[in-house]
Each structure stands twice: as C-alpha cells, then as structure tokens.
Amino acid sequence: GQQLNQSPQSMFIQEGEDVSMNCTSSSIFNTWLWYKQDPGEGPVLLIALYKAGELTSNGRLTAQFGITRKDSFLNISASIPSDVGIYFCAGLDPGTYKYIFGTGTRLKVLA
C-alpha cells in the first residue's frame, strides 16, 4: 500500500540529545499529523499541522509543515528515556480524506 518515506528508519541517541526526523511525499497534503506508538499500543497523536510553513510545539516536541506541502519535520529536544518508541507521520489525502502513514522512525534513547 501507499506509504510516506520517513528518515531515519531508526536511531540510537544519548539521553539529553536533540532528535530530528522527517517525512516526505510525492503528493501534496493539507494536514500532517505526527504520532508516537509504543509496543502493543495504538498510535498516540502528538502534533497536528494544517498550513504550509506552520511550526507547532507540544512541550519538547516541535513539528513543521513543509512549504511545498510535500514534507514535514519533527524535532525532539533534550530526549529522555520515555521518548523511546516508533514515530509515524501521517498526511491527509485531500481527495479521499484518508490518512497515509509513513514507514516510521524507531527511536532508542541510551541513558
């Protein structure tokens, strides 16, 4: 099925470091969502973006809606062990109103 490209696929970082990940698409989206998923759980919504260029924060998380509307970025500052998990981006297809999910970025934080 259709998926967005996320990078990196996985990353190990030290506690306290900042983390950046991105999501790219060949299609334009009107809405970008970022989710975190822990093992055996459903995705939890972190940040929603609605306008090209928009920059939105949620605590230590900051996400941006790319100007071209074909990409989005998520930054986590001062990572802590509980940031471990898989982060997914999702773009809302304006024609079908279904969300297309990224391939995920697996984050591991070393204490």
Next chain:
Amino acid sequence: ETGVTQSPTHLIKTRGQQVTLRCSSQSGHNTVSWYQQALGQGPQFIFQYYREEENGRGNFPPRFSGLQFPNYSSELNVNALELDDSALYLCASSPGGRGQRDTEAFFGQGTRLTVV
C-alpha cells in the same frame, strides 16, 4: 487515553474463518476509520464510516467489510481469513465536522489478530 476502545485485544483464528472486531468511538465523534498495521509497517487505511455510511475505502478486497451503528460505534468484519491477515487492526475516530481539527484521528489500542 483517547476514549476509543477496541475489543477484543487479542484474537487467534484459523485460516478460512471469519472474524468481527469492534470499536467504540470517542464521545462526540461521528467518523470512524479502520487501519491494518502489519509488523514493522505503518498503518494502512482499510475504510472509513461517516454517520453510518462508508466514506472511502483503501486497497483491500471485499472480504473486508464494516458497519457503523447509530451510536457511531463500528465493526470490522473479515471473511475467509488468510495468513497474511495477521496484523494489528486499529480503529480511529474523528469529530467529522468541517473545521480543520475535525479531521484529527484518535486511535484505540488495537486488536492483535493472528491467523494460523
């Protein structure tokens, strides 16, 4: 806690059998979407229901069907189960209004289906 609940949490079925998964949406939400998430992959859209009518479908065969009830809860039915149907099935509810935030999708914890 999203207020979206799914049942059962785990299920084991035999190839060829049929299965029904259930979802209660968040209070005030009239839109429910179902996703299939294979191991190591992102969720894949199956279909969406808005006010009891199907409102979009992904690339899944007709043996995947659904229902939405007047209280906006929903069921996903899969007939003639195949081994590849083994996955985490996620339900997401959205407010379904016309505002930007009304498209935000809130997920349940999922149902882990294993087909043997």
